Structures are given as structure tokens and as C-alpha cells.
Amino acid sequence: MEESIAQLGYRPHAGARALASRHTNVLALVAPLRRDVNVPVIMKFVTSVVTAARSYDHDVLLLTKDEGAAGLDRVAGSAMVDALIVMDVEAGDVRVPVLRGLRQPAVLIGLPDRPAGISCVDLDFAATGYTGVQHLAEHGHRSVALVGPPPAVYQRGTSYAARFLAGFNDAAAHFRLASVAHACEPTFEGAAACLPDIRAELPGVTGLVAHNEAALAPLDIPAQDLGALAVEMVMHLLEGRHGAQTRLLAPTLTERDSCAAPR
Amino acid sequence: MEESIAQLGYRPHAGARALASRHTNVLALVAPLRRDVNVPVIMKFVTSVVTAARSYDHDVLLLTKDEGAAGLDRVAGSAMVDALIVMDVEAGDVRVPVLRGLRQPAVLIGLPDRPAGISCVDLDFAATGYTGVQHLAEHGHRSVALVGPPPAVYQRGTSYAARFLAGFNDAAAHFRLASVAHACEPTFEGAAACLPDIRAELPGVTGLVAHNEAALAPLDIPAQDLGALAVEMVMHLLEGRHGAQTRLLAPTLTERDSCAAPR
DNA sequence: CTGAAAGCGCTTACAG
């Protein structure tokens, strides 16, 4: 029987199935498609979410961030999707309260100020900032600077920048280092142009922590892991296994040759 | 009435609507998500397709190319989508006959060998290759070389490479230029490494046509226009306005400062 | 033009 069904190429009608079963096996993924984002990182997220979703027999409906809260409401309200994954979430993101009001569960990639009731996954940027400083402290540095992301990133309320800075400051305080943080443009030239300012503010500076996409080989965001984790959390929510939760991935420190004792 | 409906936040159930009306207002978009593609160009296509689809009140279901023909069959067979847009189509792409057998119309971004019955949009790469040579001929060059994409691109059967080469050769013959074509690795170093070989084969070479992503600022593929055009063609097919057709966008030549008369 | 009814193709709860 199963076999003849396959032979005949029978495939259930998705709409009828959704109507009767009350689920669609489709996830919404909201991606920022403006030009100023880090395109390869976004692409990694999208790829990993689609691939992970397929491994759970789900498909992905792709929405752009510029549809805003109305877009979320639209696809959720018309029961096109069973759950939503939202990227590029800002600190005071207006979409968060909207998501809270939907019948479908949501997982944010990013960490808003008040995520109560909504699941979040993100890199632990506070720990990342902390770890960078700690590493320099262990190399004997006593005076460190943060080459941060550009002012626009802080202004947009992108919470990861603030969290990284908080971790940086915490560690500087804890290890009793002199420190200064500086917002820099996301180009090699912009980052380089920051250095004189940093030296002026903190003449004895010997160590730099860079949280700036262009100052380095792109900061290695574990986009693949985060995307897969977001899908896994969605699936657990759909199974009713647990309620909303926040999961922050611990950073891994990669020793390269940029670190040494101060001269 | 309309107003109270909006007030109450009524949104028709997408599954029920699809079942009764026999269409979903969803398009499938198949994107190549392997690492060796030009990520920003893919992203441009995806963005423009999603944005254009929304302007026609349609959503986009994102599939990865590695689901292959089975993925197309799956979403079409279960009536999840009304039509399909397929990127990264190769010359002898096995997905083309599968698409031909589906109930839903499809538009390819790219041009396979035998597109009979399926709509295609692409840049006119033959005209692009031709135009490059013509431009050099008009500047007085008599001996030109093609810095082509790497051998892997030709081997994969990516039809645009062959079409560009054909246009290059046609123009060289027509303008009676000496010419040579060379496959080069898609890095600045790779392209540079080709030059001695080219000079060895054609000592008097004075003009270069580059069809190699890394040799130049990325060749300016009009991804935005192509994506929007693909959606427009899909909509016309869905309205039954016409049958399958191929549309090749004419290249636009941008005069920069890389061209001069031969010394 | 208006409105009640049939039917789209499934799933699921229920009778046997």
C-alpha cells in the first residue's frame, strides 16, 4: 500500500492538510535585507535555518525585515506558518510585543531588552567582550582599548554592541586594567583612524580588542550553529516540550598570532 | 463591513483559501546555498524576488538547490506553491525536464541548453562578450584576450561562461582581431598569473576582456532587475497571459578608465 | 444582485 502510494506519486494537498491538522509544517524566517548588513553572515543564517528546518520536515517562508510587525501579523494571522524565527533583533524591537501576541511561537536570533515570553538565541557577546580583555590581561597587558563598531550600530540599538561593551568594561574593572572604548567605522581605514584617538585618550595602551567587522577578518559569528539551534528550539516549542527560554552560546577563543606580551 | 472586518482583525485561513481557490499565493524560490557562489549576488536575487513577489501579494518559500529535482516535485506536488523560480541553472540541468512535468509554471534565472516549454530570464552573456570585444576594436585594438572564469565553471556546465565565450569569439571574428581565451582562477592572483600565458600565446595582445569575478570589481550582474523580471514573468504566466518565453537582458557598457587606445 | 449550499482534500474523533 505504502509502496503503491509512492508509485502513484500521491502527495497530500498541503492546504487541505493544514486545514484539517491545524499546522502547516512551514516556518517563517525574517531576514534583514538592507544593504548595510554583513551579507555573508546573513546568508549563513538563512542557509542553516533552511537546512535545519528541512531536517525536521519543515519548509521556510522568507520574509524581509522591512515588512515589519505587520508582516509577522500577516503570516501568523492567516495561519501560513507554525512558528517564526526573527533575525536582526534590536534592543527595543517593536516586533517583540507583536510576537508575544501571536498564537505561534517565535525564536529570536538576537537579544532584545525585554524578551519575556519569547525564546532567544545569540552569541554571548558579554562573555565575548570579557574573554577578549581577560586574554590580554593574561598576556600581561595593563592598558587596553576596544575598537568598537561604528556609532550607527550603537544608535540603532543593536543590543550586541552594548553587551560586548559591557563585557569589556566588566573585565577591565575586574582585572584592574586601564581601558578606553571607541566606536570606529567598519573599514580598515576607519579602524586605523581610530588608533590616534585611542592613544591620545590612553597613552600607555598596549592591547586592543576589536569588535568591528572590517578591522579584522570578520569576527567569527557561529551563524551556522545559531541557525540550527534556533530551529531546534522552535521544534521543541512546537512539541510543547517547554516554554520560552534564552540560550546564549559561549564564545570560543581562537588563538592567532595577534596576541603577545606587551613590549 | 470591510472596516469592521479589519477592526476585528479577520484574516482568512491560508490553507482553507488554498483548498477552495486552488492557489496559494506562494512562489517557490530555489537558491544555491553552497559556499562557492557569489554570495552578494545571490542575496540580491533573493531580495529582489521576495520584494517583487510581495508587490504582487505573494510570499516566497525558500528552497536550497541541494534538494534537487525532488524538492521541486515535493513543493509542487503538494500544491504548496503556485509557481517556481529557479536560480543557478546549468546547461544540461536535470531539473528542467522535471519542471516541465509540473502543473505549476516555472521561470529559470539562467539559460539551459534546451529550455523548450520553460520561461527563462538572464543577462545576454553572448552580447556581453561581443560588446566587450567590439569596444576594444573601436579603441583600435587588433589583438585581444579573454580572462575567463576558472575551469571549474566551464566544467560545471554553467551556460553563461560558454555564451560569453561564444560572443567573444564571434566579435573577434567579425572585427578580424587576433584573439585568445583563457580560463583563470577567480582571485586577483589567479587572473594575474594568467597574463604570462596569454602573452605567450598571443604576443601582440593589447586589450583584455575580463569575465572573472575577482579580476575586476565584481562584474555588474543586474541581479535586481533580473529578479524582478522573473517575478513579473511568473505573474503573467499565472494569469495565462502568454506561454513560456526567454528574455535576455541586453548588457550596458559602463565606460571606466580601463580602456584606451593601444600603445 | 444576494445568499445558502456544495465542495475543495485532508485529519481526527468516534461508532462499530
Place this chain on the structure above:
DNA sequence: CTGAAAGCGCTTACAG
């Protein structure tokens, strides 16, 4: 356990 029936929430063709 099996199978017929009801029902999911819409659209559309049809009767009035």
C-alpha cells in the same frame, strides 16, 4: 483495530 462520517474554513457556482 477498522472504517465511515464529520468537520477544518474558505471559494465559487448556482438557485432564487
